[in-house]
Amino acid sequence: MMQYLLMPFRVLYKVYFLLVFALSLALLYPLFKFFLADSKRYPTAFVAMRFWAFLLHFFGGLPINVKGKSNIPVTGPYIICPNHSSFLDITCLYRIFSKYFVFTGKQEISKWPLFHIFYTSGMNILVDRASRTGAFKAFRRISGEVGRGNPVIMFPEGTVSKEAPKLTTFKSGVFVMAIQMQVPVLPVTFVNNWQLLQRKGLWKGNAGPGISEVVIHKPVQTTGLTKKNADSLQQEVRKIIEKPLKERFG
Numbered sequence: 001m002m003q004y005l006l007m008p009f010r011v012l013y014k015v016y017f018l019l020v021f022a023l024s025l026a027l028l029y030p031l032f033k034f035f036l037a038d039s040k041r042y043p044t045a046f047v048a049m050r051f052w053a054f055l056l057h058f059f060g061g062l063p064i065n066v067k068g069k070s071n072i073p074v075t076g077p078y079i080i081c082p083n084h085s086s087f088l089d090i091t092c093l094y095r096i097f098s099k100y101f102v103f104t105g106k107q108e109i110s111k112w113p114l115f116h117i118f119y120t121s122g123m124n125i126l127v128d129r130a131s132r133t134g135a136f137k138a139f140r141r142i143s144g145e146v147g148r149g150n151p152v153i154m155f156p157e158g159t160v161s162k163e164a165p166k167l168t169t170f171k172s173g174v175f176v177m178a179i180q181m182q183v184p185v186l187p188v189t190f191v192n193n194w195q196l197l198q199r200k201g202l203w204k205g206n207a208g209p210g211i212s213e214v215v216i217h218k219p220v221q222t223t224g225l226t227k228k229n230a231d232s233l234q235q236e237v238r239k240i241i242e243k244p245l246k247e248r249f250g
Helices: 002-036 039-059 088-096 107-111 132-147 173-181 227-249
Strands: 064-067 079-082 102-106 125-127 185-190 212-216
Touching: 002 039, 039 088, 064 088, 079 088, 079 173, 079 227, 088 185, 088 212, 102 107, 102 132, 107 125, 125 132, 132 173, 173 185, 173 227, 185 227
Parallel strands: 064 212, 079 185, 102 125
Antiparallel strands: 185 212
């Protein structure tokens, strides 16, 4: 009964948040387009994107509570490996990490209105999983960013889970790449973003203001590991990410 009583408020919040998202992106789009037109301006574009994320969370009533922020490596490249429970995960990452990083995303993002510029500009990396050539190009780009000392964000689930807080299947590519490049994996758990903005369309799912709770775990080292260790690395990182979810939701 309570679910039906709250539905109008959830729908209103989703419409409100979508308007804030669209209007703020439209207003800042010329700025983003200028900064993203030249790779030398990518760091400035990154700062602008962090500001945009701040606006979204401020006007959306979505403060962030981060546990384990001291676990973020001070120097060197690493792969940030979070669960993907909501579209809020992306903006949360821009709020949490102040050091310049690069996102990886699925090829379909190139078709999203306005938002695609963050990937098609070349700053972030699109991964075409259906193409070996596309996957190889993405790997070269990721290796290049790692070589420059930049963290790279890779969602092991590949897309926003419709079953959150339950984790979906992890893709092995994240862990194979981490081992090949011998860089640590930094597990991140978004505990309740799925309760704040759930991927279930306009009329279904959770939505509303609240505190986004995030746990940053200790880095998992890959030094000395080989490709045959990819499965065990994947299982280890999955258990780490899953632990706070099980503690909260069972």
